[in-house]
Amino acid sequence: MLSIILALFLGILILVLAVMAVQNKNIVVAIIAAGAVSLFASILYLVLAAPDVAMTEAAIGSGLSTIIFFYVLNKIKRQNG
C-alpha cells in the first residue's frame, strides 16, 4: 500500500514536471524539469524493484543528458551574444 501511495506521488510529480518541461517558455527550466522527470523516474524504478535501471537512469537520464543539454544551450546563448 505504501508503495502505491509513493508511486502515485511520484507519478503526479513526474507528470507535472513533464508538462513543465514541455510547456515552460524558459528553456533552462524546461531542461531542469526534464532532468527531474528522469530523477523521479529512477526513484520509481527503485520502487519497481529495478535498481540497475534506477542507477542508469539517474546517471545517464538525469545526469549526463542534462549536462549535454546545458552545454548546447550554453553554446547557443554565447553565439547569440
Add this chain to the structure above:
Amino acid sequence: MVGPIYIIAIALGTAFSLGFFKNANRNISFSLMFLAMAFLTFISGQWLYAFLTQQQETIQIFTAGFKPPFSISLQMGFHEAVFLTMINSLGLLSAIYLFDHLREKGVNMMMVFMLLFMGLNVVVMTRDIFNLFVFLEISSIALVGLIILEKKQDAISSGFKYLIASGVISGILLIGIVATYYYSGSLYINDLISANLSLVKGGSVAVFLIMIAVILELKPFPANGWALDVYQSVNAGIGPIISGGIATASLFILYKLLPIGGDAWLLPIGITGVISFLGSNFLGIKQKSSNRILAYSSISQVGLLMIIMSLSTSLGDKFEFVFFSVLISQYLAKAGLFWIAGIINKDEIDDWNILKKSPGLIVLVGIFMFTLLGLPPFPAFYGKWELIMNLSQSGNFVWVGIILLGSLFEAIYLLRWFGKILIKQDNLEDLKIKFHKLIPVIFVSFAILLFSYLTAKWSGLIGIKYYIPFIIALLIFAFDFLPVFIKNIAAISTVAWYSYVLIYQTYIPENDILRIVFGSIFLIGAIIMLIPGFTFKGKRQGFYPLVILMFSGLAGLIEARTTFQFFFAWEIMTLASYLLIIRGKNAVKPSFNYILFSMAGAFTMFAGFGLAFAETGSISLNALADVLVYANWAYALIAIGFLVKIAAFGVHIWLPSSYAEADDDVTSMISAILIKSGVFGLIILMLSMSLKNAVSPNIPYVLGWIGAIGALIGNMMAIYQEDVKKLIAYSSIGIMGYILFALSMMSHMGWLTAFTYSIVHFLYKGLLFLAIAGVIYRTQTRNIYEMGGLIKRMPLSFISVLIGIITLAGMPPLAGFAGKWMFYNAVIMKGWYLQGAIVFFSGIVAFLYCFKLIHNIFLGPLKDNHRKLKEASIWWLIPQFILIIGIMVISVYPKIVVEPIGQYLSMYFPNDGLVWDGTTASTRLGYWDATKIMTVFAGMFGVLFIILYSMSRKTQLVEQFNIVFQGERPERPETTHYAHNMYAPYNKALGFLTAPFITSAWKFVYESIHSISDQVRKFYTGNGQTYAMHIIIYVVVFYLFINGGF
C-alpha cells in the same frame, strides 16, 4: 566456410580499431576498412554460393553458448544469403565510389560507414526481435552520420528531420516489442510466430505496433517526407546505401516478421504497397531534382515489392522469382543511377545533358532506367509479367490497373528525364569523371546484364533463341568503332540470314500466309530500308544495335506463340524504335510522346493478356480464342495497344512529329515497316477472338468508325502540311484508317483489302519516304514551299514519287487501285455505306496532297539555290527501284499475291471471296483484270508520251522571277509563293475537321496530371515536425483501418 558470426566480429573489430589510426595515414585506414568490407562480401557470397550449388542447409548460429530462446541467435539461410550478398557488395562498391569522400572526411566517417553495413547484416540475420531493434538503430544512426558527410545546410536539416522521424518510429517499435514480450514471454521470433498473438486483444495491438513500425521503416507514402528530403540532400553516393541497403534490409525485416502478424496482415501490406507505388510515382511526375526523382522511384519500388510480398501465398512457388527479379533489378539500377547522379553532380535533371559528351554514360543511364521500368530484356520484366498474370488470375483487376497506372507514371518521369539528357545544347561544360566513381557504375551494369540472362533462363518463358538478337546487338555495340559501311553490311546480312531462316525455311513450307506476308514486310523490308545507311559517313554509334533489336522484335512478333513472347517482342520493338527516333535532331519531345503512348498502349495490352490468362489459365496465343467471359474487355484492351501503334484516330497525335523528326532512313523504316506491327497484332487478335461469338460485334463496329474517321482526318491534315515528312506522316494515319476500317468489316473482302493495303502501303510509303528523304538530303529543307522544279535535277526521284502517289491515290493502273477496288466491293457487301462514304471522300482528299507532293516539289520553277543539285545518292535510289519493281509486279499481276491470301482467308471467311479466272478477279459485284488494264494503260501512256515528247520542243521557257511585281520586298518572302499554305481556301470549308481537339484533349489530360501532382505534393511541407505528425497519423489511421475502430 567462414561462419557468419565473423561478419560481426570483423566489422566491429575493424571499426573499433580504426580508432588507433586517427592520426595515421588515411590511406591505411581506408584500406583496412575496404579489406573488411571485402571480407564481409566474401563471407556472404560464399554462403550464397553454397546455398545455390551445394544444397546447403539453413544454419542457426547461437551466441553466448546458449540455445534460443534463451540467447540471441542468428540464422543463415538462402534468403539471408541473398540479402546479405546484395547489401555487402553494395557496401564494397559504395566504398569504392566514396573513396575520395571517406578519405577526405577521415576515420570517423569510415567507422560510421562500416558500422552501417554491420548493422544491416545483423538485422538480416538475427532471430531476436530486440536485437533486431538495436542493430536497426545502429544502421539508422550511422545513416544520420553519413547524411552529414557533406555539412551542407539542407543535409543538416534533413538529418534532423530523419532523427526525429526515425526516433518516433523506433519508439513505436520498442513499445511493440516490449508488449509482445509481455504477451508471449519471449523475444525469439520463432516463438512469437508460434505464439499466435493475434488471438489476444492486447497481443494483436502489440503485433500491430511492431508491424506498423516495420512498415514505417519502409517509408510508405505518404508518411515519408523525411526520407525524401534525406535522399535529396545527401551525397549521391549515399543514395544507393539508403535505397539498396537500408530499404532492402527493411524489406527483409518485413519478410521475417510477417509470419508474426499472420495472413491477416497480407492485405493491409498489399494496400500499403499499392498506395506507395501509385502515390510516389504520381508525385514523381512533377519533380525536377534527380535525387528526389530517384527517391520517389525507390519508394514506389518498395511499394511494389510490398505488393508482391502480400501476394506471397497466391504466387506460390513463383513468389521468389517475382520478388527477387524486381528487387534485384531495382537495387542494381537505382544504385547505378544514384552513382551517375553523383558523377554529374547536378541536382536539376535539366542539367543532365552534360552527359552528351559521354555517350557511354548515356547508354548506362538507359540501361538503368529501362531496368527500373521493367522493360525487356531486363529482369523486372519477367517478374512484372508473372505478377500481373497472377493478380489477374486471382481476380484482383483493380490492383492490376493500379500497378499499370503507377508504372505509367513512373515511365513518364523517367523517360522525360532520359529525354532531357539527349537535348542538344551548345557549349556544355566538360564532365570530369573520377575513375573510381566509374568502377561501381560499370560493375552494376554488367551485373544487370548477367542477371537479365539468369532471370530469362530461370523464368522458362522464352527459349534460347531470344538471346541471339541481344548477343548480336552487343557484338555490334562492341565493334561500334567500325565505320558505317561495314556495320551496315553486317546488319543487312544478319537480317537476310534471319529472313531466310524464318520465311524460307519455316513459314513457306508451312504455308502460313499471314506470317509469310508480314514476315516479308518486316524482314525483307528491313533489308531494303537498310540500304540507304551506306550514305552515312562516320560511325553512327549506337544505331545498328538498335536497328537489330527493332527488327528482332518485329521478327519476334511473327514467331511468338505465347502472349508472353508476343509482349516481349512488342516491348523490345517499341523500345528500340523509341531509341531510334530519339536520335533525330529535335526528336526528344516527339519521341517522348511516342513512347508514352506506346507504353500506355502496351500496358493496356498487358492487362488484356492478363484477363485472358485469368480465364484460360494459358499464355498460349491460341488460347485467346477460348476467352469467353472477359472476351469484350480483353479484346478491347489488347486492341488499344495495337491501335496506338497504327496511330488510330484518337491516339494518333504521337505520329506526325515523331516521323518528321526521326532520321530520314529511320522514318522510312518506321513508317513502312514498324507501323505494320499493329496491323499484324490486330489480325492475330481478330483471328483468334473476333471470329468467336464471344466478342460483341459492337467492338469491330466502333473500330470501323475509328478507322473511317482516321482516314478522313489523317488525309485532311495531310493536305495542309508544309513539312513534307509530316505530310506523308499524316497520310500514313489516313491509310492506317483504311486498313483498320477494312479489318473491322470482318469479311473476306475486307480482310483481303487489309492484307493488300498492308503490302502496298509498305511498298509505296517506303518508296515515298525514301524518295523524299533523298530530296531532303540534297535540299536540306523539309518545307515544301522551299522546293520546286526538282524534276530537272532529280528525275529519278520524281519517277519514284510519281509512282508512289499514283499507288497511294489508288488510281489505276497501279496496285493501289486493286486495293481500292476490293475495298469498295467489301464496303458494299458489308453495307457500311455511311462509313464507306467518309472513306471514299477521304480518298478524294488524298488526291489533293498527292498533287501537292508532285507539283510543288518537282514541277514549277526551280529554286535558285537548287540549281546545282545532284540526283539523290545511289544508295537512296536502289531501294526505291526495288520497291518500284514490287509495285509493278503487283500492279501487273496481282494474282500472285491476292490469290494465296484469299485462299488463306477462306479458312476463316469462307464466303464472298474473290473468284479468279485467269487474270480476271470477280466478285458478285463486278470484275477486274489488272493485267488487261495495265496493258491498256501502257499503250495509252506510250501514245501520250510520244505526243507530249514531240510537243515539248514548242514549250516556252518562262523567265524565272517575272511573277513578282510588288515594289516592296515582303517581310516573309516565302508567303508569296504559290506553294505556301496551298490549300488554305479549303480550310475555310473544312477547318473544323482539322481543329486540333484531340491534341488539346490529350494535352489537357497530361497537364491536369501534372498540376494535380504539383498540388498534392504540397503536403510535404519540409517541416520535420509535420513529418513526425504524418507518422503518427499514419499509425492511427492504419489502426482504424485494420480494426475498424478503437
Add this chain to the structure above:
Amino acid sequence: MENITLQNISLAIGILVILIGLWGLLTQKNLIKIVIGFALFDTGIHIVMVSIGYIKNRTAPIIDSAVDMNNASNLVVDPIPQALVLTAIVIGLGITALMLSYVLKMYQKKKSLDITNYKDLKW
C-alpha cells in the same frame, strides 16, 4: 480498487509521459524543446518497459542472501525488461546527444531555433 496496482499506476505514468513527450515533440517550435519532448517520449517508454517486468511483492533480480537461490524464480521480478531498458536508455542518450549536436549545427548555420525556419527541402 483491484486495478490500482503498482504496475498499473506506473504503466499509466509511462503512457502519459509518452503522450506528453509526443505533444512536446509535435507542438513546440523551439528545437531544444523538441529534443526535450523526444527525451520525455523515451523516458515514458522506459517506464512502461520496467512496469511490464514488475511482479507484485517480489524483489530485485539479484540473488543475494535475501533470495533463496533454489526458489529464485518465484521470488524475483523479471530481469529481461530491465536488461532491455538498460540498453534502451543508453541508445536514447546516444540519439539525444546526436539530436542536440544537430540543433547546435543548425543554429550555427541559420541563427534560429525555430523549426519552421528549416524547411530547406520540401515537396
Add this chain to the structure above:
Amino acid sequence: MVKNSFIFLVLIGLAAILLNLFAGFNGSTELGTIAAHYASKGIEEVGSANLVTSVVVSYRGLDTLGEVTILFLSAAIIGFFLKVDNTDNKNRQLKYTSEILNTASQVLVPIMLLFGAYVFINGHLSPGGGFQGGAIIASGLVLMFIAQPKKEMGHKMINIVESVSGVSFVLLGVAGILFASGFLDNKILSLGKFGTLFSAGIIPIIYILVGLKVGSELTGIALSLKENQNEA
C-alpha cells in the same frame, strides 16, 4: 490553435491504441518460461548474482555489443560533426570557475572515478555494471572539465581507451567461439565461486571493458559538445 487541437485529437487516438495495448494488463504474476529459466538456471549457467547482469552481458551479450556500438557511433558522428580546428582556442581567455567548485571537484572527481570503477567491477554481484559505472566516470570527468577547463583531457587518450576496450570486447567474443561454444560465450573462464569478485566467467572483464568504453564514449560526446563551445 486549430493545428494543435488536431494534434491533440491524433494523440488521443494514439492513447486509445496504447490503452488497447494494455487492455487486459494487470501485471504479471509469474515469470515467463525464459525469465524463469534465467532466474533458476542463471547462476548455474552464468554465475552472476545480478540476474540483470547475466542477461545483459551473457544471454543477450550481442545486444550489449550493439549498444556500445551505438554510443561509439554517436561519439564518432558528433566528433566529426562538431570538429573545429583549435587554432584560435589557444589564445582564448579561459574563464575560471569558482573556487568552491574547483576545490569540490578536486575532491569529488577521484571519488567519482573510483566509485564508477567499483560499480562496474561489481556489476555481477550488486546493482550496477558497465553502463552505470561508465556513466559515473564520464560524469566525473565532465565535472572536471567544468571545474578546470584548462585541464584538457585529449581526445587522443579517449580514443585509445575507446578502441582498446572495443577491440578487446570483440576479441573476447571471438575467443568464445574458439574456446567455448559460441560468440561471447561466458564460459571461457571458469565460473568460479558464486558470489565472489572473481567469478561469473568473463562477465567482470566484459563489464570493465564496457565501463571503460561507455565512459570514454560519453566523455567523448560531452567533450565534443563542450569543445565546440570555443568555436567562434
